[in-house]
Amino acid sequence: MPAILHRRSFLAGLAGTFLGARSALSDTPNLLSSWNDGPARQAILDFVKRVTAENGTDFVPPAARIAVFDNDGTLWAEQPIYFQLAFAVDRVKALAPQHPEWKDKEPFAALLKGDLKALAATGEKGLVDILTVTHAGMTTEEFGKIVTDWLAEAQHPRFHRGYDELAYQPMLELLAYLRANGFKTFIVSGGGVEFMRAFAERTYGIPPEQVVGSSGVVKFEMGADGVPRLVKEARVEFIDDGPGKPVGINRFIGRRPIFAFGNSDGDQQMLQWTAAGQGARFMGLIHHTDADREWAYDRQSHIGKLDKALDEATAKGWTVVDMKNDWNQVFARGP
């Protein structure tokens, strides 16, 4: 939630809305089988081989095999708007019958009418109001259930399937491959931590305690009934994006990753932080180059802008995945 807030482009993204796992085993022939033979796949295989060879100079003990992944645009798609924003929009619509006053109150009136111009005019205050009614004022457990229920019902406007079915098959294979080689896999994302935890274990095999994300303030309350509650408040606590990502890694994980994957400039500092450690390192970026099967965007995109990080990756020889050429399959269920 707060990460959306942080990204200037949310209204452009919001506007877009209305327009519209197999597991890999180490050392088996079909590991990473959705990856075409090429430099990206080879770089992954080479790196894992180097850090797991017990007598090699680059050996890393399993406890230190920390791998971090951005979520939006890296593990699942992020177009035409961040999926968490799609959730917020759907949630406003679902709540509208209980809020007749929203008919005349911005940003809700514009959102409910689909009046994109008026919605955009509400600016950042409009977004904060939307996030407040959709992400705060309930317990953490109630919120988790709302997200789970939404995921079970909501359909992506282009692919007409559940949002969690838009996880990238090659990345699911990569996660499984790393875990099979002793890595501990983490999400480090600008997305809301409680939003992601609602599906990360089921979708990616990543348990809640290995999800790092943006968060709002949560407060402990003892109810008059003697039942304690954790209540989500409408205040940003932490933005896990850009320079916040190494900070989040330090805070939640407490040691530096040796493997990091992102897809946008918001991941640049995470990749820099990973790269600056001693010993063997892997830094990867997904370049969205496939308008037919997914989307093609980079330097000019409002969502998932990839510009400075792409330059740095090129200059420093980080691995850049060309989605069109490096992946023979994008989603688990075609294309």
Added chain:
Amino acid sequence: MPAILHRRSFLAGLAGTFLGARSALSDTPNLLSSWNDGPARQAILDFVKRVTAENGTDFVPPAARIAVFDNDGTLWAEQPIYFQLAFAVDRVKALAPQHPEWKDKEPFAALLKGDLKALAATGEKGLVDILTVTHAGMTTEEFGKIVTDWLAEAQHPRFHRGYDELAYQPMLELLAYLRANGFKTFIVSGGGVEFMRAFAERTYGIPPEQVVGSSGVVKFEMGADGVPRLVKEARVEFIDDGPGKPVGINRFIGRRPIFAFGNSDGDQQMLQWTAAGQGARFMGLIHHTDADREWAYDRQSHIGKLDKALDEATAKGWTVVDMKNDWNQVFARGP
């Protein structure tokens, strides 16, 4: 660091300064061998049996076997002052030669002279100044090394051994026993997260990513040399104590523990939060009742005050460990 700040009693504790692993295997006869046969040991064994019996009504899958432990007074001793405060005091002394101005500047002058009355008079501002010079203004990696070096040298004033040798042997056995039964063990402590991470893996077998604690603000900086750094700032970010403990559990772990152990009123909300979940639960408190081998303190103590939580434990039938009677050994190396 911030937890110390939070506790009103720090100056009383600070004054005190100047006055002065075996592993258990599941289902083996000598598991929990430092625990005397009695209700506390039996309650632990019964609980673990219940939640691990695959066909039982209380079965909990391994992924949900989350166990949380307070640190000070629960996993290691906390007298005569919190060990992290002893670190801060020693650090001021070590830095003093580089700061001749401290001779005339409070709180440093009082601390260096051992003038407890003058030190106490500096109040909370004095403590903040001490924490600022000892816990901020360096990178996270530099801080970790300072703590590690201190632990290798510093001696506890009563027991004349390293502070990390004052971990409780019965609790080390309990941690190992739980892990052998599929539990994931976490620290959830008011202590500084980066302080604890410097020794938690070596001392307790708990990796950095399973340590939840209080924290200061950390900032990402890209150096002119192109090397990124995480710098510790002199601002409190999060106090993982009292009602902050369930909040910290939610933030870092993302699911409710089924097993929680503490020793003071600062653990009460963590125990309440654990107790309020569905299914089998274990809530434990260590009662320091052994002045000969360790210390005896509870309702009136400035450090580790155990008053309201003891009443609640009694009323609700939580397990209260009577250190004197329940433990046949306190530290790994007598008594």
